[in-house]
Amino acid sequence: MTQNAALRARAEIDLAALRANVRALRARAPRAAVMAVVKADAYGHGLVPCAKAALAAGATWLGTATPDEALALRAAGIRGRVMCWLWTPGGPWREGVEADLDMGVSDLWALREVTRAAREAGRPARIQLKADTGLGRGGCQPADWAELVAAARGAEEAGTVKVTGLWSHFACADEPGHPSIAAQLAVFKDLVAYAEKEGIEPEVRHIANSPATLTLPETHFDLVRTGIAMYGISPSPELGTPADFGLRPVMTLKASVALVKHVPAGHGVSYGHHYVTEDETTLGLIPVGYADGIPRHASGRGPVLVGGAWRRVAGRIAMDQFVVDLGPEGGGTVREGDEAVLFGPGDGGEPTAEDWAEAAGTIAYEIVTRIGTRVPRVHIDER
Structure with a gap:
């Protein structure tokens, strides 16, 4: 992987969590x-x-x-x-x-x-x-x-x-x-x-x-x-959460904020202007899109943890990027290069793959499997 690719986005794969999940599943079927x-x-x-x-x-x-x-x-x-x-x-x-x-x-x-x-x-x-x-x-x-x-x-x-x-x-x-x-x-x-x-x-x-x-x-x-x-994802919310089964999600998807800018009230955001700012605000550009596997169906709904708070996709998800509205206060706390977490285990306050599945009207299986090859996998605790 190139340094730039690693900075733009990465999927961190926690192999210790995967091994623990396998052990938990073995205990379910002894x-x-x-x-x-x-x-x-x-x-x-x-x-x-x-x-x-x-x-x-x-x-x-x-x-x-x-x-x-x-x-x-x-x-x-x-x-x-x-x-x-x-x-x-x-x-x-x-x-x-x-x-x-x-x-x-x-x-x-x-x-x-x-x-x-x-x-x-x-x-x-x-x-x-x-x-x-x-x-x-x-x-x-x-x-x-x-x-x-x-x-x-x-x-x-x-x-x-x-x-x-x-x-x-x-x-x-x-x-x-x-x-x-x-x-x-x-x-x-x-x-x-x-x-x-x-x-x-x-x-x-x-x-x-x-x-x-x-x-x-x-x-x-x-x-x-x-x-x-x-991989630490529940097969169905009806059955229970991953934690209910002693499982931990293995993938955490992160990106670097590419741009932070102030815009006036009434400013359209992304294709079709399906989102228009109500007031003067700050926008953050997240450099991943549907070519990276981010579901376009989650436009306007997909959650991201940026600057310690959940933000929603503002407007349409494009091929390579999408925008979040950071609010008027966001310009003072979020900077270019800051980390945006799209999903992970959830215990750090970040959304989960299930949250994205709900936003896109699909299942969490699809959320993790569709992450594309432009996003490097960084395997943690590899032995």
């Missing part, structure tokens, strides 16, 4: 292994440093969506179990076999491609059969499960694959008491029992995501997949 999900550049926190920190804290699996993410972990020298599940036809199946990845298989086409790759590589592929128990995204429909299981069992007998897992994903585990939770769990148990009756001997069975890990111990099985909770 009889299950923990898969640390590091997809999407570890939810925007930095793939390799976060993966290493999670393993150091006791996670025994890593999970990614795309094979490229999983292969990047291997290229960084990370060994152990790595699973990836978002495959498309023509994907790097052979590279996955040779890298000892556990690869998600939801359909016969994927089984055909991975067995072909295994034959080319001259070694069996590790696969995990995914069932669609009601989410309606990836996974094999229950009506097609017998056919997929039979084909996978045949591939095992031929020596081209080893079925290491059976798994699924919840649709509404973040909504306490939603009827789909019990329904999906029942379907999953039935499909697992069928596969095992047909001779599949999985190492792990897993369906629990972050909210299920935190609140549904009956779903833990052999492995829990912890994503957003590992």
Whole structure:
């Protein structure tokens, strides 16, 4: 990173907090292994440093969506179990076999491609059969499960694959008491029992995501997949705050105030003049915008801690910058180069990612994962 980039903005990643979060999640599921999900550049926190920190804290699996993410972990020298599940036809199946990845298989086409790759590589592929128990995204429909299981069992007998897992994903585990939770769990148990009756001997069975890990111990099985909770963000305000679960947000997003200036009453601010000053006031320019992942939908509402007080975005968030109204007193307390904190753990008085999610009408997952590559990640307490 360049010095200027570090001065303009930075996302501080507290790896000590991440390790503590992993330990807290392990305590929530004491009889299950923990898969640390590091997809999407570890939810925007930095793939390799976060993966290493999670393993150091006791996670025994890593999970990614795309094979490229999983292969990047291997290229960084990370060994152990790595699973990836978002495959498309023509994907790097052979590279996955040779890298000892556990690869998600939801359909016969994927089984055909991975067995072909295994034959080319001259070694069996590790696969995990995914069932669609009601989410309606990836996974094999229950009506097609017998056919997929039979084909996978045949591939095992031929020596081209080893079925290491059976798994699924919840649709509404973040909504306490939603009827789909019990329904999906029942379907999953039935499909697992069928596969095992047909001779599949999985190492792990897993369906629990972050909210299920935190609140549904009956779903833990052999492995829990912890994503957003590992980064110290609650999967849902309905379930509780991070503190309720013993978690601490890992990312703090900061920027340097780029300009402070006095303007008269009636002065328009940013594109479209959706904000016009009521009185003579002081404006502060914050040099990050939607190209850095700051949601434009939070225009006029996004909170920032500047000069010891919360300020709201004044007017529209632009591509590279936005403005806050510091008030008539702000000119006496805020200077260029002062720190503006967009979000963090909240214990220093700063807003949280959840506050920005509320302002933008979205979820905190999106707030942290969308922070762009122009914002350098500064990993703290890296070991």
